[in-house]
Amino acid sequence: MKFTYINYGEDIVENLQERMDTIYVFSDYGLKNTYKKSLKKNIFKGVPTILTFDEFKEKVFKTDKIILREAKRFISFFNGVKKELYELLAMESYYDVIDFADSFFRYYKELNEAMIEDIKNPQPWQEKYINNFKYLKKKYDVYLERKNYILMDWIYKKENIDLDFIKPYKKIIFIDIMDFTPLEKEVIRRIQGNLEIEFLLQISREDYSEENLTIDSVTLPEKKNYIEVYEVSEDIEELLTLETLREKSGGGEVYTPDISRNRYHKILPKIYLESTSAVLNDTVLYKFLKTQYDLIASLESRLNYKLPLLELKIALDNLEFREVYSINNEDLKELYNLLDEDYTYLNENGSEKFQYIYGELLKINEFTKVDDFVRYFKEDLNLEKFYEKEYENLFEKFYEAVTLAKTSEYMLGEEEFKKCFSKGSDIYKLILQYMNNIEINRVKATYEEGEKKVIVRDMEGAKNRIGRNTYFVDISSKTLPGNLGKRSLFSENQRKENNLSTKDKNRELAKHKFFQGVFNSKNTYIIYRKNEGKGEDISPFLTEIMETYNIKVNKKIIKEEAILKNLQNIYMGIPVKLDYTDDTLPKTNGDFPNEQCRIGAYDYDTLENCEYRFYLNKISEIEPLVKEWNKNISMKFLGIYVHSVLEKVIDNTWKNIVFENNFYVDEEWIEKLLLDYFFYNRDKIPVHLDNYFKEILIPRFRDNILKLFKELERTYSDKKIRRFESEKVNWDNREPFVDDEIKFYITGRVDFILESLGENLILDFKTGKKQDKQLDFYSILLYGDENKATKGIYNVFNGELEYSEKVELTRESLKESIINFLKKDTYSLSEKKSSCMYCEYMNICRRDF
Ligand code: SF4
Known part of the structure; x- marks a missing residue:
């Protein structure tokens, strides 16, 4: 065997002679084509045999069996050893098996390449896996033999080496192939007696092991470039x-x-x-189908296949999907409103377009055969609209993938196919699997x-x-x-x-x-x-x-x-001016319609922290650009849930308390109330949280509502109660709190008020974090002064009643800060940048971050 070493910077193919008795084997297409282009065309002489290494291997590993590729391998594995997979690993469905089968195929491919039957010195924990593999391989081999199948992954093995191809040649040159598996070395060993072999390598002699046909190290050359x-x-x-x-x-x-x-x-x-080169995955068609499949797979079977709204949002983030269903901004706004209202699943109130999409998903999920999909693609989906002029053979390749899925259906047989792919979503996944990474031609x-x-x-x-x-x-x-x-x-x-x-x-x-x-x-x-x-x-x-x-x-x-400026320069040749630095926002009386402004406790908190945010949120009512919805229950929803239940409990008990000082509430009745509200809000609660809600939250809220009533009874049972009320305050007829050019009103709904002779109690029910000045704000709102009520927070999560000891906001300071705000000509940004950390307006704020 001859080894020729080329320095970095030199052309590896430059000195290759053009001989018809030689096989030229290149590491990759690029190098092969570089050599091909360098050849002088001579129609009498012909072209030498030029191959990539992969092409060479296809010629020397031969099989007359039916080759199984891609998903067919998995189907055959599942079909061949179904019983054993269930007994050994409790795997029941086709999709349970895929990851395991992938490791199984890879394991034996590697053993074939290394030309070994077994791994030396496995650890005890590895033996369990290997024994499972061995057992399944024995059974699977019987199945493959019976069907005359071979997996694409397993063609390259010692038994399949066939050197007929090399017979007409005298020499073989391996160019730029730096490493060989033991099986590839075996091919070279067998060629050795028949052909002259040369290796052309771009590396220093010292870095290469001629004995092992591999790189030993990679050292840097003398730098010349x-x-x-x-x-x-x-x-x-x-x-x-x-x-x-x-x-x-x-x-x-x-x-x-x-x-x-x-x-x-x-x-x-x-x-x-x-x-x-492009693959089917790049096409609009694939992206649409994948998105549609993802939606079908997300249908909640435990709730009669309801559609999760967050999944619909993810689908609608996909341009291709939006275009097919002509989704416009109004539709998106409707979806965002539903999410804002804490809906988790689409209900009958969703728009016609959403109902139509949902209807299609349900219909597809009922499909039982690949042909149902073929009909759907042809008749309902109108594939023409997915035509993209940049691809030559898009539909041809698409139908090729669908046909492969049909072949799998045929391989498994009708009954077995139904067992493996019981829902439309399973068949859809199979079709997508066949489409995955299929190469198509770009025009x-x-x-x-x-x-x-x-x-x-x-x-x-x-x-x-x-x-x-x-x-x-x-x-x-x-x-x-x-x-x-x-x-x-x-x-x-x-x-x-x-x-x-x-x-x-x-x-x-x-x-x-x-x-x-x-x-x-x-x-x-x-x-x-x-x-x-x-x-x-x-x-x-x-x-x-x-x-x-x-x-x-x-x-x-x-x-x-x-x-941005540079990008536009390149793209349009038009310079843009980017030096906008003015971060002030002027304030005018026109910002306040009818020269009035009403603020609640939360608005005041915003105003105090950042006037600019107050302007965006309260005055302009701008919706934040990026909203975060997640798959869990929002604290806002929990707050509304608990407040609704407490309002009902207080509404039902106030008469007994005011007229009879009777604080009794029935435990079972509260629990039923909490459950009724749970079902009333069914479309807002993700089904995976059902148990948490029913087993943990409801008992906890029940106990803590009872605890609150016990606490109130302990303090007030011997007092004459005049008022026991929840969230029922209407402040529209009040005088302005600050009466200036702009009339400023303070407003709000207090969670709970109790008035007895000589004493007022204001409670705020919380499920989340408390706000410092809120209770003083309510006291000022209700009684004109921060000191005219006992104030407390009742945390319905942990059942703790915390009375407020300290005054955080006085009537005077509230008035003063509103007057100061009214006097200003601009809306100022928050004093500290740390307040911006969780601000939902960060993206449109004028602050320079
Ligand atoms: S990002 Fe900061 S400065 Fe801008 S609006 Fe929000 S809180 Fe105010």
Whole structure:
């Protein structure tokens, strides 16, 4: 075997001769095509045999069995060992099995590649897994044999090596293939007697083990090219830095270690094209179907398939989904209102459009066959509207995926299919699984004369940029080396001992690929990302280069504040002025309709903390831009729930208390009341919290309501009570609290008032945090003075009654702060920035953060 070593910076294919008796095997398509393009066309001579390594393997591993790919592998596994899976692992459904089957397939693929039957020295806990695998493999092999099937993953094994293909040749050259599995080495060993073998490698002789046919280490070469490094933190900053560099340095190709996350074509479609290969997942059709599936899968079976509103919101965040159902801003507003009102599920009050979407979901969930979907796609969905002119064979590939799902239906048989895929959502998932990552062709882009488009490419291809400019983007600790570890049962040491691929080896290979790209170009520009919030830091490979050659990070090209301006410059050629610094908001009497303003305790709290927020919230009534709804019960809803129940209890007891001093309340009646309100609010309570609500909250609220009445009885049973009331106060006829150019009224609803001879009690019922000045505010509101009532907070969660000892707000200070506010010409921002932390107006606030 001959080994030829090429230096970094030299062209690895330059000196390859063109011989018809030689098989040329390249590490990847890019390199293969570079060589192919360099060949002189000669129709008499023909073209030599040029293959990628994967193509070569397809030629030397042969099978006459039926090859199962993708989801068919899982179906066959489930079908073949269903009984055993249930007995051994209690797995019942097809979808239970998928993760397990994936590890099972990978385990035997690795054993085949390592040419071993068993793992040496497994730990006792691993033996259990391995024994399960062995048992299932034995049974599954019988099934595969009977059906004459073989899994795509398992074709590459010793028994399937067939060297017929190499017979007409004299020589084989492996170009840029840096590492071989034991099985691949076995192929080479068997070829050795028949063909002359050469390895062409771009690495230093000392870094490569000829004996083991793999990289030992990756050392840096003597630096001969020019390298510049830049640091950025965000996508747009990265793109603008790149554009500035390309402009300055005369263009060149752009490479990334993670092509899937690059979005330049979306930000600057005039300059950047999407990469040439596309998958079905990129299409509007897939995105719509996936969103629709997610919604069906979220239907709550425990509540007769109700639709969770948060899931509907997520679906409507998806542009494709909105367009198909013609969802407009009014519809979105309606959904947000329902969420604001704490609805968890769509009820009959939802608009016609929402009911229509919901109806479709229920209909699809009833489907029992793949054909039901085919009919739905053809007749109801009107696939034409998903046509995208940039793809050549979108519908062809889509129907290919649906046909594969049909084949699975056929493989399982009608009865078995029904058992595996009992609901429409299960079949939908299967169809999506077949669509996943299916490659489709993008129509070749046409260019205007003189127009230059850029495609960001996978880093693999950077090594072919001999003597030219190369730009690397998205370089960070997250992408380089990235996540190298495949999920595995075994430790790194066990992998080494058993000849399986190791993280260390994969790391060296990734490093070598990066170094080839960096050192093969004439001028290399590397833009790396550092963003603590996103967990991104400089890549260790880049650090090694910078430290070795003493390369410093270049000064930032783009200032953050100028990003928008630069982007528009590039896109439109129109400069924009960004130096808006005025953060004041003028206040006029026109802000107060009818020269009046009414504020409650919460409004006053807002006014005191931030007048600007008061303006946005109270005067302009602007809805916050970003609202956070979550899948749990909101504190607001719990507050309303508890207040409603307490209001009812107080309404039912006041007569007994005022006329008879009888504080008795029936425990069972309270519990029933709490349960009645629970069912009344059924659409607002997520079903996963039912038990928590019924078993924990309701008994707790019941006991604490009883405790409150006991406490009131203890203090007031010997006193004459004149008033025992809840939330029934109407303050519309009162005099203004401040009577100036603007009449300022204070208003509010007090949770509970008790008046006895010579004593007033104000209580606020709380389920959340208390507000300091609220009780004084109510005392001033009800009795004109902060000292005319005993005030307390009753926490219905923990049953604690806390009396307020200290006065936080006096009538005078309340008046003074309102007068001061009225005198001002502007709405000021909050004094401390810390108040802004949870402010829902942060995005539209004029404060410079
Ligand atoms: S972000 Fe701060 S300054 Fe701006 S409105 Fe909110 S609290 Fe006021």
